Amino acid sequence: MERRNAIFGIVLVVPLLLWLVITIGYPLVLCVKLSFLNVEFIGEIGSFVGFSNFVEVLKEDILWFSLLKSLVWTIGNLLLQTGLGFFAALVLNVNTKATRFIRSWVVLPWILPTVVLAIMWRWMLSGTFGVINYLLIRLGLVSAPINYLGSVKEAMGALVFINSWRWFPFISVLLLAALQSIPQELQEAAVIDGANGMQVFRYVTLPALRPVMSVLGVLGPLLTFNVFDVIWMLTQGGPSKATYTVPVLIYERGFKAFAMSEAATVSILSFVFLLVFVAVYLKLTRLNVGEYMEQ
Amino acid sequence: MKRFLLFSGIFVVAVVCFLVPCSLAQVEIVIWHMEQPPHRVEQFQRTIDAFNKENPNVRVRQVVLDWMEAYTKVMAAIAAKQQPDLMFTIPDFTTAVKPSGAVQPVDEIFQTLDEKYKFFESAVEPYNYDGHYWAIPVYGMVHMLWFRKDIFSKFGLDPNNPPKTWEELLESAQRIGKSGEIYGVGVPASKHMYTDQAIYTFMITNKAEDLFDESGNLVFDNPRTVQAYAFYKELYKLSPSDASVWTWAEPQLAFNTGKMAMAIEKGQFLLPFEEESGVPGTNLGCAVVPIPQNGQRGSIYYSNGVMVLTKDQSKLEAIKAFLSYLFDPEVNGEWLAGMEPGLFLPVTEATMNSNAFWSNKVVSQYRDHVELMIEQSRFGKLFGFTKGRVNPDIGKISGQNILAQVVQKVCLENMDPAEAVKWGQSEMLKALQRKK
Numbered sequence: 001m002e003r004r005n006a007i008f009g010i011v012l013v014v015p016l017l018l019w020l021v022i023t024i025g026y027p028l029v030l031c032v033k034l035s036f037l038n039v040e041f042i043g044e045i046g047s048f049v050g051f052s053n054f055v056e057v058l059k060e061d062i063l064w065f066s067l068l069k070s071l072v073w074t075i076g077n078l079l080l081q082t083g084l085g086f087f088a089a090l091v092l093n094v095n096t097k098a099t100r101f102i103r104s105w106v107v108l109p110w111i112l113p114t115v116v117l118a119i120m121w122r123w124m125l126s127g128t129f130g131v132i133n134y135l136l137i138r139l140g141l142v143s144a145p146i147n148y149l150g151s152v153k154e155a156m157g158a159l160v161f162i163n164s165w166r167w168f169p170f171i172s173v174l175l176l177a178a179l180q181s182i183p184q185e186l187q188e189a190a191v192i193d194g195a196n197g198m199q200v201f202r203y204v205t206l207p208a209l210r211p212v213m214s215v216l217g218v219l220g221p222l223l224t225f226n227v228f229d230v231i232w233m234l235t236q237g238g239p240s241k242a243t244y245t246v247p248v249l250i251y252e253r254g255f256k257a258f259a260m261s262e263a264a265t266v267s268i269l270s271f272v273f274l275l276v277f278v279a280v281y282l283k284l285t286r287l288n289v290g291e292y293m294e295q
Numbered sequence: 296m297k298r299f300l301l302f303s304g305i306f307v308v309a310v311v312c313f314l315v316p317c318s319l320a321q322v323e324i325v326i327w328h329m330e331q332p333p334h335r336v337e338q339f340q341r342t343i344d345a346f347n348k349e350n351p352n353v354r355v356r357q358v359v360l361d362w363m364e365a366y367t368k369v370m371a372a373i374a375a376k377q378q379p380d381l382m383f384t385i386p387d388f389t390t391a392v393k394p395s396g397a398v399q400p401v402d403e404i405f406q407t408l409d410e411k412y413k414f415f416e417s418a419v420e421p422y423n424y425d426g427h428y429w430a431i432p433v434y435g436m437v438h439m440l441w442f443r444k445d446i447f448s449k450f451g452l453d454p455n456n457p458p459k460t461w462e463e464l465l466e467s468a469q470r471i472g473k474s475g476e477i478y479g480v481g482v483p484a485s486k487h488m489y490t491d492q493a494i495y496t497f498m499i500t501n502k503a504e505d506l507f508d509e510s511g512n513l514v515f516d517n518p519r520t521v522q523a524y525a526f527y528k529e530l531y532k533l534s535p536s537d538a539s540v541w542t543w544a545e546p547q548l549a550f551n552t553g554k555m556a557m558a559i560e561k562g563q564f565l566l567p568f569e570e571e572s573g574v575p576g577t578n579l580g581c582a583v584v585p586i587p588q589n590g591q592r593g594s595i596y597y598s599n600g601v602m603v604l605t606k607d608q609s610k611l612e613a614i615k616a617f618l619s620y621l622f623d624p625e626v627n628g629e630w631l632a633g634m635e636p637g638l639f640l641p642v643t644e645a646t647m648n649s650n651a652f653w654s655n656k657v658v659s660q661y662r663d664h665v666e667l668m669i670e671q672s673r674f675g676k677l678f679g680f681t682k683g684r685v686n687p688d689i690g691k692i693s694g695q696n697i698l699a700q701v702v703q704k705v706c707l708e709n710m711d712p713a714e715a716v717k718w719g720q721s722e723m724l725k726a727l728q729r730k731k
Contacts (some may be wrong), residue, residue, distance in 0.1 A: 041395050042374035092482075116337040127536035128549050150485075152707050201669030239539045240703040255367045256694040257726060258391060 034264035051266040066249040080164035085171025118233035328383035338633035353613040391690025400427035418598035418642035421673030423598040424685040430600030433649015434639035438594035444582040446556040457582040483541040490699035499593040516720035524712040562637030581664035630653030
């Protein structure tokens with residue numbers, strides 16, 4: 001019976017495994033293979049060059065520059081998204097007519113197609129026609145239009161804001177679900193024991209959110225680090241490489257400079273970097289969870 | 296005897312049944328192009344429908360792409376052996392796709408069409424290298440100075456005497472821009488093909504059009520190029536603040552809505568000018584691009600072409616039929632003028648003299664402008680394709696918009712133009728040396 005169950009289990013898992021092999025395993029192997037060849041265009045056979053692509057790419061300043069930009073992008077997004085998401089979740093957790101209405105609509109930015117979002121923000125932030133600059137000037141807050149996406153100083157901030165505006169509803173919905181799963185009695189008991197609002201938040205609410213936050217802590221950086229579409233559609237990594245993140249470097253190397261093997265090499269390096277991050281993160285969060293359990 | 300007749304009858308019916316579908320089998324030709332505005336797609340569809348109706352054995356189908364994704368998509372399609380049969384192109388794009396091995400020489404098609412319709416040499420030249428023609432030119436595009444006559448009058452400038460020199464251009468732009476209401480001029484500083492083209496136009500007028508010398512050495516870093524970038528920076532200072540992210544649409548809108556008095560662009564302003572500006576078309580001025588002292592007349596000119604990406608014999612026959620239909624002067628004239636009057640200039644003498652082209656409402660309204668553009672085309676040049684030489688690796692430079700990146704260094708990072716051009720030269724060398 002047990003053996004039959006095991007076989008049945010395997011039968012159920014095999015399609016998923018096959019799917020993973022086809023959609024993740026095969027492209028990954030191809031990418032690794034490409035990084036050891038000197039292929040310029042997709043479809044070229046190329047010849048084996050050993051580790052020379054890795055040596056060349058690691059020597060380039062642009063790799064480290066784009067990695068730094070990716071870190072700024074990722075950290076900026078995580079801080080803003082988490083802050084906004086947390087705030088929105090706490091507000092929406094209060095049960096009123098208004099919050100019930102907002103709960104249905106807060107996800108709107110998240111479900112907008114990227115193209116729509118990019119075009120919308122591009123025009124809203126335009127220095128010549130944009131409604132945001134128009135309002136700021138009319139209100140007397142600025143004297144000249146601010147070039148949000150076209151200025152080396154402002155572009156990264158503007159992109160982080162736009163991407164956070166898009167993704168914070170997702171975080172707030174996840175946190176809201178976690179908040180709503182906290183038994184009311186726990187909070188009431190804490191209040192009866194003399195805890196003030198801040199203490200209830202610190203000792204009851206926050207620990208209950210920790211599992212969701214832990215998952216977000218690993219998914220958020222991975223998803224954000226790899227974002228390409230919004231950046232490409234709004235700034236193409238510019239102006240003057242102000243938003244030139246690793247995915248933009250990979251795309252440009254592969255499809256603009258026609259150096260597919262170098263693009264694959266940067267991809268592999270970026271993959272390894274993220275893998276190390278996940279390993280470290282999991283190790284650290286497991287320790288934290290252990291500490292929390294001991295308490 | 297009866298049995299013989301019966302079998303013969305069955306045999307004949309079988310043969311007919313086999314042959315008829317064969318003769319009726321349609322050959323499908325898929326064309327990829329990057330002309331996205333809806334009116335262009337509609338005009339192309341009208342031309343395709345007319346051809347399909349006349350040629351029931353061929354079915355031509357258009358697929359529209361964005362220029363931004365063209366490189367990526369065609370490479371992926373070639374790798375998957377799913378490439379289109381025909382693809383629209385520009386000269387440097389052809390050099391970029393050609394190493395994939397998918398681009399087929401079009402010598403025979405070209406010669407047949409050339410004998411009948413006579414292509415302009417400047418349109419053909421960038422596609423003729425390595426002993427073959429690699430695309431058939433379909434329309435030309437050239438940069439001009441566009442200016443608003445109504446704005447010129449408002450600021451006391453002579454609307455019938457547009458700037459002819461760099462100094463006059465700068466002075467006019469400063470005079471208009473001083474008001475704070477309207478930008479005097481608009482030049483882009485985005486990492487985009489538009490910026491590549493705009494700066495190159497100024498490089499040409501300053502006699503810095505050659506990126507390579509006769510021996511094929513990169514000579515981008517030279518004093519004349521530096522001068523062109525330094526002047527460009529002066530113009531950028533007078534441009535709308537978001538010119539650093541401009542693509543094609545923004546300058547046109549800024550110009551047509553009267554927020555900007557002058558632009559260096561191609562002829563796409565003609566069609567929407569009256570509707571978007573709300574003023575009569577007589578207020579739209581068109582002039583040759585101003586030149587510096589000791590400079591030369593010129594601007595970027597390039598022909599868009601069509602590449603053949605199939606080796607299938609039946610498809611090749613269908614392609615010949617389609618192209619000879621498309622180049623028929625009356626069809627071609629109507630197609631070009633209908634796609635975007637003023638932007639798409641004829642590349643054959645036959646179409647140049649066709650009634651269909653000149654009778655288009657917009658072309659006839661702005662006939663002087665169109666004639667001036669055609670005249671300016673004779674002074675046109677394209678980077679990587681000067682001195683009758685074609686650098687096969689120019690796609691690596693244009694693909695990365697290195698000319699535009701140098702503009703960004705100068706205009707956005709305030710780098711000294713000489714240093715920025717030096718940086719550009721080293722980036723170009725890196726791009727060229729990347730080939731292993």
